[in-house]
Amino acid sequence: MALAIRAEGLVKHYGETKALDGVDLEVPEGKVVGVLGPNGAGKTTAVRVLATLLRPDAGHATVHGHDVVKDPRAVRSLIGLTGQYASVDEDLSGTENLVLLARLLDHSRAGARAKAAELLEQFELTDAAGRAAKTYSGGMRRRLDLAASLVGNPSVLYLDEPTTGLDPHARNEVWAVVRRLVANGVTVLLTTQYLEEADQLADSITVFDHGRVVAEGRPDELKRRVGGQTLQVRPTSLRDLDVVHRILGDLTGVRPTRDDDTGLLTAPVNDPVLLSTLVRKLDEAGITADELALRLPSLDEVFLALTGKQNEGSLV
Amino acid sequence: MSTIALDRGVRHGFALAWRGILKIRKNPEQLMDVTLAPIILLVMFTYLFGGALAGNTDAYLQMLVPGILVMNILQASMTAGVQLNTDVSKGVFDRFRAMPIARSAPLIGAVLADVVRYVVCVVVLLIVATVMGYRVQTGPAELLIAAALAILFGLCFCWAAVFVGMLLKTPQAVQGIMIVLIMPLTFGSNVFVGTSTMPGWLKAWADISPVSLLSDALRGLLNGGAIAGPLAGSLIWMAAAVAVFFPLAMWAYRRRV
Numbered sequence: 366m367a368l369a370i371r372a373e374g375l376v377k378h379y380g381e382t383k384a385l386d387g388v389d390l391e392v393p394e395g396k397v398v399g400v401l402g403p404n405g406a407g408k409t410t411a412v413r414v415l416a417t418l419l420r421p422d423a424g425h426a427t428v429h430g431h432d433v434v435k436d437p438r439a440v441r442s443l444i445g446l447t448g449q450y451a452s453v454d455e456d457l458s459g460t461e462n463l464v465l466l467a468r469l470l471d472h473s474r475a476g477a478r479a480k481a482a483e484l485l486e487q488f489e490l491t492d493a494a495g496r497a498a499k500t501y502s503g504g505m506r507r508r509l510d511l512a513a514s515l516v517g518n519p520s521v522l523y524l525d526e527p528t529t530g531l532d533p534h535a536r537n538e539v540w541a542v543v544r545r546l547v548a549n550g551v552t553v554l555l556t557t558q559y560l561e562e563a564d565q566l567a568d569s570i571t572v573f574d575h576g577r578v579v580a581e582g583r584p585d586e587l588k589r590r591v592g593g594q595t596l597q598v599r600p601t602s603l604r605d606l607d608v609v610h611r612i613l614g615d616l617t618g619v620r621p622t623r624d625d626d627t628g629l630l631t632a633p634v635n636d637p638v639l640l641s642t643l644v645r646k647l648d649e650a651g652i653t654a655d656e657l658a659l660r661l662p663s664l665d666e667v668f669l670a671l672t673g674k675q676n677e678g679s680l681v
Numbered sequence: 682m683s684t685i686a687l688d689r690g691v692r693h694g695f696a697l698a699w700r701g702i703l704k705i706r707k708n709p710e711q712l713m714d715v716t717l718a719p720i721i722l723l724v725m726f727t728y729l730f731g732g733a734l735a736g737n738t739d740a741y742l743q744m745l746v747p748g749i750l751v752m753n754i755l756q757a758s759m760t761a762g763v764q765l766n767t768d769v770s771k772g773v774f775d776r777f778r779a780m781p782i783a784r785s786a787p788l789i790g791a792v793l794a795d796v797v798r799y800v801v802c803v804v805v806l807l808i809v810a811t812v813m814g815y816r817v818q819t820g821p822a823e824l825l826i827a828a829a830l831a832i833l834f835g836l837c838f839c840w841a842a843v844f845v846g847m848l849l850k851t852p853q854a855v856q857g858i859m860i861v862l863i864m865p866l867t868f869g870s871n872v873f874v875g876t877s878t879m880p881g882w883l884k885a886w887a888d889i890s891p892v893s894l895l896s897d898a899l900r901g902l903l904n905g906g907a908i909a910g911p912l913a914g915s916l917i918w919m920a921a922a923v924a925v926f927f928p929l930a931m932w933a934y935r936r937r938v
Contacts, residue, residue, distance in 0.1 A: 466780070
């Protein structure tokens with residue numbers, strides 16, 4: 366598959382700190398790659414290099430074949446950038462922000478107005494179009510920021526922590542927008558501290574820690590790599606808890622974890638077939654279950670296992 | 682540079698200047714240094730020094746107005762450094778820099794937007810001066826040329842401020858340096874007093890300082906008198922300011938962002 370972004374051996378030092386310490390990254394056209402990592406892992410530095418805002422000390426990177434250092438202009442005409450902090454002009458209204466960017470991208474006066482109106486409509490900001498961006502809610506500002514990054518119809522979009530600081534509702538709105546863009550064929554490089562976000566949006570995930578790539582793969586691959594799956598079962602009646610505990614224990618060969626308050630039993634498994642066996646056994650015993658699932662570990666657990674430490678950002 | 686690239690650069694500069702003008706319109710308090718400050722300076726110095734230096738305030742006002750115009754334009758042009766220093770650290774500058782536009786466009790836009798501030802400065806000063814009794818002795822054409830020269834002076838010397846603004850980390854530091862630079866530059870001149878009583882070293886500087894030369898040129902234009910010599914001198918200063926500080930400002934800007 367053709368690559369939209371290819372980075373090899375990117376290094377960037379700030380004094381003693383190695384913000385990037387030899388990063389390789391590949392983003393196939395039309396896909397979403399999530400860069401996941403805690404604060405200070407080098408995610409933003411990587412985006413700034415790929416967006417031509419920062420020269421790497423070593424290594425090189427191309428966007429659709431154009432080198433970010435040697436041919437920044439060509440790269441800039443292909444990319445859209447949404448920064449970690451809403452990068453719109455707070456004093457200007459939604460319309461003024463977008464018209465300015467459209468004028469800078471050589472739209473005519475009328476063309477710029479039309480483009481701004483179209484994007485405001487698309488991002489449900491028409492009612493707030495004339496108000497200064499500083500009066501917008503966090504979610505609206507982020508939507509305006511996204512709209513701003515799309516004025517040039519970019520084929521590659523960088524989203525640097527697009528939902529940091531947003532409430533769940535606003536976050537869901539941003540996610541919906543990103544999904545719509547991807548459906549239209551835009552390539553997205555997304556950085557996030559939220560494991561759930563990468564899981565929700567990304568086709569593949571690259572995990573950063575201390576300026577290095579510590580893992581990469583599809584979300585489910587990563588989860589599988591970290592460790593086995595778990596079987597979870599919650600009998601409808603708490604009276605059946607002992608029987609189910611025994612059945613699950615016999616089946617998996619380990620003592621299941623038991624939560625007497627919620628009635629949830631959990632046991633690690635290494636063979637997915639056990640799920641259907643469990644269903645049959647429960648059936649034979651005449652026990653019904655409210656919850657029965659084969660679960661992959663959460664990405665939080667993945668991160669912990671891959672980097673050997675808690676991801677501070679995700680502990681909510 | 683091809684004419685198409687130049688044309689685009691100019692267009693981008695104007696689009697970004699439009700942003701600056703919108704911001705001035707939305708935060709009119711930004712105009713304080715080109716409205717209130719000149720009025721206070723003019724009123725204070727006229728009534729403080731007028732009687733002592735020129736015998737009466739009317740005669741002093743006639744000599745002071747052109748000079749204080751230069752002084753205020755220079756001060757107004759120095760704020761560009763402080764404002765850009767704040768602006769450049771905001772996310773929106775990253776967006777501009779990630780766009781396929783000339784690197785210099787945001788700087789040129791900011792400087793062009795300042796023309797509005799200079800115009801406000803000139804108009805406010807001339808109105809207040811007229812109310813206080815100042816009269817232009819020549820004609821409207823000379824008045825327009827004088828105003829244009831003052832604005833051009835601001836446009837040329839603001840690159841020094843942009844340079845300092847890009848070099849230093851915080852707006853406070855920029856402000857501090859600007860005051861240190863502006864004080865000797867404006868007071869060490871013939872704006873307030875003639876240079877004849879100054880000690881030799883100060884007179885030597887004050888006679889050729891850009892502020893003195895432009896003040897003299899404006900005095901010639903507005904009050905009548907010699908124009909050519911001081912005008913040529915101030916134009917040389919302006920050209921030199923752009924030649925030195927524009928590249929330095931661009932260098933510091935690239936280094937900064």
